[in-house]
Amino acid sequence: MKESYTVINKTLIASLSGELDQHSAVQVRAELDRRIKEGCNNLVFDFKRLEFMDSSGIGVIIGRYKLVMALGGAICIACPKPQVERIIHLATIDRLIPIYKSVDDALKSMRGDRVG
Amino acid sequence: MKESYTVINKTLIASLSGELDQHSAVQVRAELDRRIKEGCNNLVFDFKRLEFMDSSGIGVIIGRYKLVMALGGAICIACPKPQVERIIHLATIDRLIPIYKSVDDALKSMRGDRVG
Amino acid sequence: MRLELLSKTANEGFARVAVAAFVSQLDPTLEQLAEIKTAVSEAVTNAIVHGYENMMGYVTVTAQWTGRLVTVTVEDKGKGIPDVEMARTPLFTTRPELERSGMGFTVMENFMDSVEVYSKEHQGTRVVMIKQL
Amino acid sequence: MRLELLSKTANEGFARVAVAAFVSQLDPTLEQLAEIKTAVSEAVTNAIVHGYENMMGYVTVTAQWTGRLVTVTVEDKGKGIPDVEMARTPLFTTRPELERSGMGFTVMENFMDSVEVYSKEHQGTRVVMIKQL
Ligand SMILES: Nc1ncnc2c1ncn2[C@@H]1O[C@H](COP(=O)(O)OP(=O)(O)O)[C@@H](O)[C@H]1O
Ligand SMILES: Nc1ncnc2c1ncn2[C@@H]1O[C@H](COP(=O)(O)OP(=O)(O)O)[C@@H](O)[C@H]1O
Numbered sequence: 389m390k391e392s393y394t395v396i397n398k399t400l401i402a403s404l405s406g407e408l409d410q411h412s413a414v415q416v417r418a419e420l421d422r423r424i425k426e427g428c429n430n431l432v433f434d435f436k437r438l439e440f441m442d443s444s445g446i447g448v449i450i451g452r453y454k455l456v457m458a459l460g461g462a463i464c465i466a467c468p469k470p471q472v473e474r475i476i477h478l479a480t481i482d483r484l485i486p487i488y489k490s491v492d493d494a495l496k497s498m499r500g501d502r503v504g
Numbered sequence: 505m506k507e508s509y510t511v512i513n514k515t516l517i518a519s520l521s522g523e524l525d526q527h528s529a530v531q532v533r534a535e536l537d538r539r540i541k542e543g544c545n546n547l548v549f550d551f552k553r554l555e556f557m558d559s560s561g562i563g564v565i566i567g568r569y570k571l572v573m574a575l576g577g578a579i580c581i582a583c584p585k586p587q588v589e590r591i592i593h594l595a596t597i598d599r600l601i602p603i604y605k606s607v608d609d610a611l612k613s614m615r616g617d618r619v620g
Numbered sequence: 621m622r623l624e625l626l627s628k629t630a631n632e633g634f635a636r637v638a639v640a641a642f643v644s645q646l647d648p649t650l651e652q653l654a655e656i657k658t659a660v661s662e663a664v665t666n667a668i669v670h671g672y673e674n675m676m677g678y679v680t681v682t683a684q685w686t687g688r689l690v691t692v693t694v695e696d697k698g699k700g701i702p703d704v705e706m707a708r709t710p711l712f713t714t715r716p717e718l719e720r721s722g723m724g725f726t727v728m729e730n731f732m733d734s735v736e737v738y739s740k741e742h743q744g745t746r747v748v749m750i751k752q753l
Numbered sequence: 754m755r756l757e758l759l760s761k762t763a764n765e766g767f768a769r770v771a772v773a774a775f776v777s778q779l780d781p782t783l784e785q786l787a788e789i790k791t792a793v794s795e796a797v798t799n800a801i802v803h804g805y806e807n808m809m810g811y812v813t814v815t816a817q818w819t820g821r822l823v824t825v826t827v828e829d830k831g832k833g834i835p836d837v838e839m840a841r842t843p844l845f846t847t848r849p850e851l852e853r854s855g856m857g858f859t860v861m862e863n864f865m866d867s868v869e870v871y872s873k874e875h876q877g878t879r880v881v882m883i884k885q886l
Pocket of ligand 2: 558768795800801803804805829831832833834840841845846847848853854855856857858859878
């Protein structure tokens with residue numbers, strides 16, 4: 389699992405690549421929380437390069453959803469691949485969190501929500 | 505292991521792709537011998553897409569060397585990748601059988617040897 | 621094939637790759653392969669995280685087939701599941717502090733044709749998953 | 754990790770991939786990984802082709818490391834090697850009819866830092882290979 393982070397205004401774009409399982413979840417979670425608490429109240433999960441996710445990923449997403457909501461921010465997911473999207477649907481996360489086809493679309497929706 | 509075969513005059517070009525081990529050697533050997541005996545007395549091993557070879561490949565090459573020599577033909581190897589080339593060097597096959605950087609060079613050398 | 625692994629989460633990825641490489645001999649579709657990998661990941665993670673908690677032990681993974689019917693088992697000698705029916709309920713988890721989602725068994729059931737769970741407290745758990753390719 | 758495989762040549766490729774995936778956790782170079790894959794391929798093929806000849810049996814592959822010192826063992830319960838020193842001689846083979854080249858042990862010795870062979874007739878063979886990454 390490799391991550392890269394970009395901040396645009398107060399929106400954190402977390403680009404995860406590789407495989408998100410319990411092993412990688414531990415480090416990703418810590419890193420995300422640190423950056424969110426440092427002052428990003430919106431979060432975009434960029435899953436373009438995420439090749440695999442199991443239910444550990446659900447835990448990571450829901451945990452960040454709760455944190456971001458508590459901070460009054462917005463959260464969304466961009467470009468999940470089919471295997472990842474299936475897990476997201478199975479866990480019905482898509483009822484809570486919008487999914488976009490591109491990071492750009494995701495960012496536009498954030499700006500609509502609240503100006504970062 | 506996938507193979508494709510091309511015949512130019514009496515030269516058989518055997519393009520092997522994938523992994524050559526004892527398992528795949530059995531089928532490759534039978535296929536090669538059938539085609540050689542059908543009237544191709546020259547043989548070019550095209551290893552451009554051969555990703556892996558162990559010492560089973562040495563057996564395949566030396567066996568065909570003997571057959572082709574017995575039929576008065578010529579044999580050579582084209583474009584082995586580093587892993588494959590190391591096995592070839594280790595077995596000192598390159599003292600018996602010329603190695604070329606392209607199938608074209610290999611074919612030219614054949615024409616020099618004898619007109620197919 | 622039978623694979624024994626130490627109960628370290630670093631081995632989750634390896635277990636997935638190994639089973640996928642083995643099953644690939646049957647030329648499954650990419651989707652079927654992804655389903656098997658995901659189910660294996662869930663079961664192996666459970667053995668490590670729940671079965672052995674923070675202890676060291678061995679997780680055994682086996683895979684075999686008859687025709688195109690693939691059977692994968694994942695077994696641990698860990699603490700066992702006191703109530704399997706409750707454990708299989710979607711969203712049920714005993715490790716919320718690890719942000720486990722309680723969706724592991726649900727994923728296995730959705731991605732495989734059959735999932736059976738044999739477990740005894742203090743003795744361990746064996747999950748048997750079957751899929752027709 | 755410990756892997757048990759049926760003595761079918763179709764499993765050679767799988768054994769290579771499994772060990773490579775396991776060792777990948779140490780971030781070896783591509784060349785080191787190719788060397789380990791090749792050595793595993795030789796030892797597993799020998800267990801299947803020579804150890805069990807045409808019989809069915811289990812081949813056990815283990816891999817582990819301390820620091821960056823990787824140990825891989827390949828074991829069969831097959832017919833054993835009557836004279837290990839002679840078997841290790843380059844070009845020596847007892848199966849010329851299968852076009853075995855007699856270069857298997859030579860490849861293992863060249864690609865790994867150390868290769869030890871323990872064998873007893875009618876009991877089996879264990880090859881222990883060590884490589885520093
Ligand atoms: N191998 C196991 N050993 C012990 N308990 C287990 C095992 N597998 C599952 N469980 C129990 O079943 C519960 C539900 O499992 P699961 O549906 O995979 O969700 P999660 O792993 O997210 O908790 C776990 O929280 C745990 O209490
Ligand atoms: N696992 C084994 N069981 C029994 N005999 C073996 C085993 N491995 C090697 N041998 C013997 O050692 C010989 C040399 O092995 P090797 O150098 O790998 O060459 P090859 O496999 O090409 O014959 C084999 O021909 C066989 O007689």
